[in-house]
Amino acid sequence: MSVSTLQETLDAGRFAVTAEIGPPRSCEPEQVRKLARMLKGSAHAFNLTDNQAANVRMSSLASSVLCLQEGLEPVMQMTCRDRNRIAMQSDLLGACALGVQNVLCISGDHQIFGNHPQAKNVYDVDPIQQLMIFRRMRDEGVNWSGEPLPQPPQPFLGAAANPFADPFEFRVVRLAKKVSAGAQFVQTQCVLDVERFQRFMGHVRERGLDEEVHVIAGVIPLRSHKAALFMKNKVAGMSVPDHIVDRLRRASDPKEEGIKLCLETIDSLKSTPGVHGVHITAIAWEEIVPRLVQEAGIGP
Amino acid sequence: MIIAERKPLTEVLEMLDGSGEITVLGCRSCTAICLAGGEKEAKEMTEALSLHSELKGKSWSIRPITVERACEKEFILPLQGVKGTVLSLACGVGAQVVQEMFPALQVIPGVNTSSMGAPEGMGVFVEKCAGCGDCILHLTAGICPIARCAKSLLNGPCGGSQNGKCEVSPETPCAWDQIVRSLTTQGRLDLLERNIPPKDWRPSRSGGPRRTVNVEAVPGDAQKAWRDTE
Numbered sequence: 001m002s003v004s005t006l007q008e009t010l011d012a013g014r015f016a017v018t019a020e021i022g023p024p025r026s027c028e029p030e031q032v033r034k035l036a037r038m039l040k041g042s043a044h045a046f047n048l049t050d051n052q053a054a055n056v057r058m059s060s061l062a063s064s065v066l067c068l069q070e071g072l073e074p075v076m077q078m079t080c081r082d083r084n085r086i087a088m089q090s091d092l093l094g095a096c097a098l099g100v101q102n103v104l105c106i107s108g109d110h111q112i113f114g115n116h117p118q119a120k121n122v123y124d125v126d127p128i129q130q131l132m133i134f135r136r137m138r139d140e141g142v143n144w145s146g147e148p149l150p151q152p153p154q155p156f157l158g159a160a161a162n163p164f165a166d167p168f169e170f171r172v173v174r175l176a177k178k179v180s181a182g183a184q185f186v187q188t189q190c191v192l193d194v195e196r197f198q199r200f201m202g203h204v205r206e207r208g209l210d211e212e213v214h215v216i217a218g219v220i221p222l223r224s225h226k227a228a229l230f231m232k233n234k235v236a237g238m239s240v241p242d243h244i245v246d247r248l249r250r251a252s253d254p255k256e257e258g259i260k261l262c263l264e265t266i267d268s269l270k271s272t273p274g275v276h277g278v279h280i281t282a283i284a285w286e287e288i289v290p291r292l293v294q295e296a297g298i299g300p
Numbered sequence: 301m302i303i304a305e306r307k308p309l310t311e312v313l314e315m316l317d318g319s320g321e322i323t324v325l326g327c328r329s330c331t332a333i334c335l336a337g338g339e340k341e342a343k344e345m346t347e348a349l350s351l352h353s354e355l356k357g358k359s360w361s362i363r364p365i366t367v368e369r370a371c372e373k374e375f376i377l378p379l380q381g382v383k384g385t386v387l388s389l390a391c392g393v394g395a396q397v398v399q400e401m402f403p404a405l406q407v408i409p410g411v412n413t414s415s416m417g418a419p420e421g422m423g424v425f426v427e428k429c430a431g432c433g434d435c436i437l438h439l440t441a442g443i444c445p446i447a448r449c450a451k452s453l454l455n456g457p458c459g460g461s462q463n464g465k466c467e468v469s470p471e472t473p474c475a476w477d478q479i480v481r482s483l484t485t486q487g488r489l490d491l492l493e494r495n496i497p498p499k500d501w502r503p504s505r506s507g508g509p510r511r512t513v514n515v516e517a518v519p520g521d522a523q524k525a526w527r528d529t530e
Contacts, residue, residue, distance in 0.1 A: 107451055107458045110468050128455040129498040162459030170480045174456045177495050189459055236460035236467035
């Protein structure tokens with residue numbers, strides 16, 4: 001059974017780094033391998049998204065295995081949008097058989113946003129129920145229907161948390177529900193609104209959740225004020241303060257400013273009690289990840 | 301009530317191609333209330349089809365019949381003797397019951413049946429119930445997340461809930477936002493903390509077409525037979 005380096009890092013109290021790899025819209029393995037080789041060594045584990053934004057891409061399971069072959073540890077994302085409890089359990093068994101150590105349970109972007117808005121979604125279970133099912137498989141050695149699994153899977157189980165969605169007061173309750181359902185780590189939506197994130201973490205600590213779950217805060221390097229505006233206006237559940245948009249707009253070198261901004265955010269997150277790591281999402285700008293990690297001094 | 305809306309006339313005309321005798325069936329129940337298929341709409345449709353027939357030289361013979369409830373056999377007896385095509389403005393249930401009663405007729409849907417819901421304002425109808433067969437409204441402040449959350453989530457809003465709206469459309473209220481507010485008002489925040497386990501979907505459509513039997517109401521020997529199956 002493969003051991004999760006991400007889990008070992010977090011459980012040892014060390015600051016963890018994860019980064020995102022978006023699988024290609026084709027069956028070309030080289031696209032994943034190239035990114036993997038470029039990013040190798042810059043994070044403890046790498047999230048392979050599951051048909052992100054509801055666009056058809058190479059499966060997160062196949063992409064995770066390609067990463068494993070390149071010597072990277074994957075965090076396989078699994079949405080509730082595209083599979084029922086039968087497919088979920090089957091995919092978990094398959095992933096663990098192939099050496100995947102970490103699984104992230106998420107509801108998934110609604111299909112209306114993607115390239116198949118005509119599709120029927122599944123949502124047989126929600127991510128909290130998905131966690132319940134996976135934890136039971138691992139800890140009780142049975143599938144959800146109670147039948148024994150001669151070799152139970154041993155995934156390190158994660159979930160998503162969005163401190164920027166509404167209703168704000170419920171976001172911590174939802175996190176608590178995910179923790180009680182089996183989440184061992186959570187990766188948050190990208191933090192651009194640091195003030196709101198700090199308030200969220202205050203509630204997390206008040207409930208003592210920081211003792212029960214590893215919070216990995218999301219960060220994103222922005223390349224321009226247009227990227228910031230896109231996040232603000234087009235991405236559901238995002239909070240982008242105006243001062244960030246203005247700062248990027250005024251900058252003579254917006255890219256460098258975006259990197260600086262991201263490093264400042266990482267700095268503030270590193271000193272936030274209860275934050276045990278950062279998750280870097282650099283969509284179509286993956287090559288910046290090694291530099292960010294190095295300059296922030298957070299590499300594995 | 302069952303909510304439906306009229307199909308576009310062009311689509312109706314396409315379906316009617318090749319017809320001769322056409323009966324436009326209105327229903328005074330749900331589709332009348334949602335202004336899709338009552339007596340008034342059946343008359344309007346008849347007029348539109350007559351005009352089309354005249355203009356295109358179709359020589360259709362068209363007349364409207366409106367019944368009290370197209371979904372009950374007793375109420376569709378006025379259709380006895382009708383020949384040819386029935387353009388049903390009743391819901392999908394009514395259309396099927398008519399077809400069962402009169403197998404020789406060609407029943408054509410004149411409306412799209414969408415959901416079980418309620419009027420929200422003049423001309424606006426909103427889905428409320430998904431007919432899952434295992435009601436949990438007592439856990440969700442009387443607001444159904446299966447019907448009213450775009451992802452049918454049972455344990456709170458996803459990350460796309462913002463300012464009380466669903467990520468899918470700014471017109472759509474986030475059901476879980478409503479539930480959280482409602483439970484807060486009711487002082488039932490304890491319910492928010494409770495994890496609802498994976499649902500048994502067998503009583504829903506996932507268990508195949510459903511049959512509901514109220515044994516008390518079944519007469520004679522048949523009641524005994526149903527009791528034996530219980």
